[in-house]
Amino acid sequence: MASYSSSSLSRISTLQNHISPLEANNKLRSLVKISPQVSEAIASGRAVVALESTIISHGMPYPQNLQTAKEVESIVRENGAVPATIAILNGVPCIGLNEEELERLASLGKSVQKTAGRDIPHVVATRGDGATTVSATLFFASMVGIQVFVTGGIGGVHRHANHTMDISSDLTALGRTPIAVISAGVKSILDIPKTLEYLETQEVYVAAYKSDEFPAFFTEKSGCKAPSRVDSPEDCARVIDANMKLNRKAGILFAVPIPKQHSAAGNLIESATQRALTEAREQNVTGNAETPFLLSRVNELTEGTSLAANIALVKNNALIGSQIAVALSQLV
Secondary structure (H helix, E strand, O other), rough: OOOOOOOHHHHHHHHHOOHHHHHHHHHHHOOOOHHHHHHHHHOOOOOOEEEHHHHHHHHOOOOOHHHHHHHHHHHHHOOOEEEEEEEEEOOOOEOOOOOOHHHHHHHHHHHEEEEOOHHHHHHOOOOOOOEHHHHHHHHHHHHOOOOOEEEEOOOEOOEEEEEHOOEEEEHHHHHHHHOEEOOOOOEEOOOHHHHHHHHHHHHOOOEEEEEOOOEEEEOOOOOOEEOEEOOOOOHHHHHHHHHOOOOOOOEEEOOOOOOOHOOOOOOHHHHHHHHHHHHHHHOOOHHHHHHHHHHHHHHHOOOHHHHHHHHHHHHHHHHHHHHHHHHHHHHO
């Protein structure tokens, strides 16, 4: 395990001012723990898929969260890629978790800090445990050179953001991190049209997978036309490759519709979402507590239907994301 002095932590943000970009990147990588499997895959140019950990700690109860995490990793492996679940354990950013670490994260559940990009220095400095959100996972994946990241749905512009200014840091992180994110669009509790507008402002390339319409997480269609369309893992890989070669700093979002057999409950889930949003406002649930509250309440109101759909779409994203990562590894 790595250990840090206060002086070494303070130097992280100023490395670029003192040494070359290559030396800076190597220094940053020395501050994280990379599993042997992930390290070997990166070094040999094999396909690697980053996975976030908030879905494990805050997305579902134990032991279902552990079972789902293992199944998602298995899907990645079965499709030719190496899974790299990312979390902070005892203050050490970990890229790729072993079974013991995965078990620990899952069993700790919501006692683990939900860690967005802004929270990383605090969790590391206090030697805490952190489950990474999309923004934090993007940061660590980029640090070690992982190009493909699979999640359920990204954060976005919240409904009533014109009053609350609640806009997820996932969007700005995507705007400055050249990684491809594979998700089922944005979470259905959000304002999808405004989120798409914000992504455009951040210069994030957005495409729907095998669809002309942007998906709405629990349903295949949102009523919003997708800015672009891709129809195969190879299409996606070529876009990622071009983004890398052009040295663009913004990321990519590939929105994969939920499998048809799980989208039928979309209207039920949307009705539950509206009720949960009302309850959140009445109970003054805001900030990073809002999304876990809404997802949990929607699951209760739909008697588990939304959680089953969530698990299904994450697994489907893992399948597509792995195929994209393999296709990319064959290009570069």
